[in-house]
Amino acid sequence: MAQVSWSKRWIRPEIFPLFAAIGGALGICGFAVARNIAINPDVRISKEDRTAGILDNYKEGKLYKDHGLREYLKHCKPEIMPAFNSYLSDSK
Template sequence: MAGYSRWIKPEVYPLLAPVGAVVGLMAMQLVRNVYTNPEVRVTKQNRAAGVLENFEEGERYSQHFVRRFVRGKRPEVMPNINKFFSDPE
């Protein structure tokens, strides 16, 4: 345990959470691209297929859950507070 104090100092602990979150997001995006992106072909059989005109698969990939969830919503962080200050009665 004494060896860790030499490499990881207490001042570094607050940085571990954001760095860990970014690494997790990066890994999630990498896995998403490898497994669901219609333009990424990992296996030899899929690479031999050439250029595919598969628009439905591309639409499913680009219009994922988060994008469908925020579609039609106003781009505000706190809409109730914005409405309170911008629309007086």
């Protein structure tokens, strides 16, 4: 059985969508981990913060939960295709 090199096996046009899907998933996971480590009020990295125990930081938690995207979507109608929905549902 002949040895097939790594590039001949994996660098083919059929594999590009798989690379894109895995790359996108890794990007989303990396963003979530970085966001949680950087600004989540429940995650404490330094030893001084960990010794404080449970904090009643409701204001900081609310700011973390209600980020900019959530605030924007709060005022939008929950529709995927609003123009198409209004075309089919509005009376003429």
